[in-house]
Amino acid sequence: MQNEHIPTPKQLIYNLIAEKGTVAKADLLAYTSLTSSTLTRMLEEMIEEDLIEAADLGPSRGGRRPILYQINANYGYIFGLEVSRIHSSLGLFDMQLNPKSLIHWRxxxxxxxxxxxxxxxxxxxxFLRDHRIPHEKVLGLGIGAVGPLDRTSGTILDPLYFPAKGWCNIPICDLFAKETGWRVILENGANAALIGEQWALRHDQIQHALYVHAGVSLRSAMMSHGRIVHGTMDMEGSIGQMIIQTDGPRLNNTGNYGALEAYASIEALEKQARAQAKMGRFPFLHHKEVPPEQINFDLLLQAQRLGDSFAQELFNQSATYFGIGLANLINIFHPEKVILGGALINSSQMYFETATEIATKNAYYYPKYTPQFSKGELKEAAVVTGAALNVWKTMEL
Structure with a gap:
C-alpha cells in the first residue's frame, strides 16, 4: 500500500541539500527548527553513512569559510520507467537525479x-553491467504509467489504445518487485512528468503548475502549493472527456459527445484525414497515392513537414481545439506555469504556438493574468525522472 510518506528530520535535511545542490550549515539552520548541535550531529552522521559529502568551502561571512555540503551522487541508484502507448522509456539515475543511461522504445x-x-x-x-553497478546498490524502481491505475495495489487497470493485447489489470509493481527484489512505486505518467519537471525547475520555486500531454489520448496533472493533486480515481485521461461542443461527435462511439478528444488527439487527426481522403481531398506527399485506411499519424507528420497544405490545416485545427480545452483548464486551476508535452505538441512549433495563443486569449483576466507556457525542461525524460524521484523522496534514511 502506498501511503503518503512523512519525511523524518534527517530526510528533510537530505532533501534540502539535494535541492540546493551545495549548501552551508548556516543556510540549513535557516530552513529548519533544529538546534545547531543537533544539525551538526546529523550532518556528521550522514557523512559517516556516505549519504552526503563536503563539496567545497563557501565564501567567508566574516570568519572562517564555511563547509558546503552536497549529497553523495554514488550512494545509490534509482531506475525510472515509463509505460506509454506509443513509446516507453527506461532511465538509470544517481542520487543527484543525473541520468546515467536512458533508452526509448516503440x-x-x-x-x-x-x-x-x-x-x-x-x-x-x-545498464547495471555497463556502469558496473551492483544489484544491491539500486534503491528502487519508479514507474509512471498510462492510467487508469490503482496506485495502492500498484496495478494498471484498463487503459485504452495499447497496440498490444493484454494490458488490463496488470499488477506491474508486483511483477517488477518479484524480478528485482527492489521497492517499486507506481504513479500515473502525467503526474510523474510534472514531478520531474518541477524538479528540473526547482530553483524557480514553482508552486502552482499544470501539465498537459497531447498524444494518443489527452492527459493532465496539477500541482498546488508544490504538491501533486490526486483525485479519488487516477483518471489522468479524463481531460479528453471535457465537452467543448454539445452536439459534436464521439471518438469511437464512446465517451462524451463533443469531447475534446474527438477534436484534438492523434486518433481524431487520423480519423479526419481518412474521411477527407475518401472524398479525394488529401493529396498526400505531392499527389502520391496512399489508400485512406493506411493514413496514420506518422504519414500525417511527414506530410506536414513537407509542406502539405491540407496536413497543415488539420494540425492547425487540432491545435485550435486543444487551445480551447487548455483555456478551460487554466480558468479552473489558474496555474503560474503550464507545461505541455506529447506527440501533438512536439509535432511542430506551430501546434504549440497556436494552442498557447488560443489558450492565452481565452484565459479569464487576460491580459492581467497570463500563465507561462513551456514544453518543459526534460521533455521525453520527464516521466522517467519523475518516477525515479518518487522513489528518491520516499527512501528511508
Missing amino acids: MDEAMTPERFLEYTMRQIRN
Missing part, C-alpha cells in the same frame, strides 16, 4: 505485458 502489437517485462529487465541488466 510500443507495437508485439509488446504485450509479458514481452514488456522481459525487454525491460534485459535493459536493466544491461
Whole structure:
C-alpha cells in the first residue's frame, strides 16, 4: 500500500541539500527548527553513512569559510520507467537525479505485458553491467504509467489504445518487485512528468503548475502549493472527456459527445484525414497515392513537414481545439506555469504556438493574468525522472 510518506528530520535535511545542490550549515539552520548541535550531529552522521559529502568551502561571512555540503551522487541508484502507448522509456539515475543511461522504445502489437517485462529487465541488466553497478546498490524502481491505475495495489487497470493485447489489470509493481527484489512505486505518467519537471525547475520555486500531454489520448496533472493533486480515481485521461461542443461527435462511439478528444488527439487527426481522403481531398506527399485506411499519424507528420497544405490545416485545427480545452483548464486551476508535452505538441512549433495563443486569449483576466507556457525542461525524460524521484523522496534514511 502506498501511503503518503512523512519525511523524518534527517530526510528533510537530505532533501534540502539535494535541492540546493551545495549548501552551508548556516543556510540549513535557516530552513529548519533544529538546534545547531543537533544539525551538526546529523550532518556528521550522514557523512559517516556516505549519504552526503563536503563539496567545497563557501565564501567567508566574516570568519572562517564555511563547509558546503552536497549529497553523495554514488550512494545509490534509482531506475525510472515509463509505460506509454506509443513509446516507453527506461532511465538509470544517481542520487543527484543525473541520468546515467536512458533508452526509448516503440510500443507495437508485439509488446504485450509479458514481452514488456522481459525487454525491460534485459535493459536493466544491461545498464547495471555497463556502469558496473551492483544489484544491491539500486534503491528502487519508479514507474509512471498510462492510467487508469490503482496506485495502492500498484496495478494498471484498463487503459485504452495499447497496440498490444493484454494490458488490463496488470499488477506491474508486483511483477517488477518479484524480478528485482527492489521497492517499486507506481504513479500515473502525467503526474510523474510534472514531478520531474518541477524538479528540473526547482530553483524557480514553482508552486502552482499544470501539465498537459497531447498524444494518443489527452492527459493532465496539477500541482498546488508544490504538491501533486490526486483525485479519488487516477483518471489522468479524463481531460479528453471535457465537452467543448454539445452536439459534436464521439471518438469511437464512446465517451462524451463533443469531447475534446474527438477534436484534438492523434486518433481524431487520423480519423479526419481518412474521411477527407475518401472524398479525394488529401493529396498526400505531392499527389502520391496512399489508400485512406493506411493514413496514420506518422504519414500525417511527414506530410506536414513537407509542406502539405491540407496536413497543415488539420494540425492547425487540432491545435485550435486543444487551445480551447487548455483555456478551460487554466480558468479552473489558474496555474503560474503550464507545461505541455506529447506527440501533438512536439509535432511542430506551430501546434504549440497556436494552442498557447488560443489558450492565452481565452484565459479569464487576460491580459492581467497570463500563465507561462513551456514544453518543459526534460521533455521525453520527464516521466522517467519523475518516477525515479518518487522513489528518491520516499527512501528511508
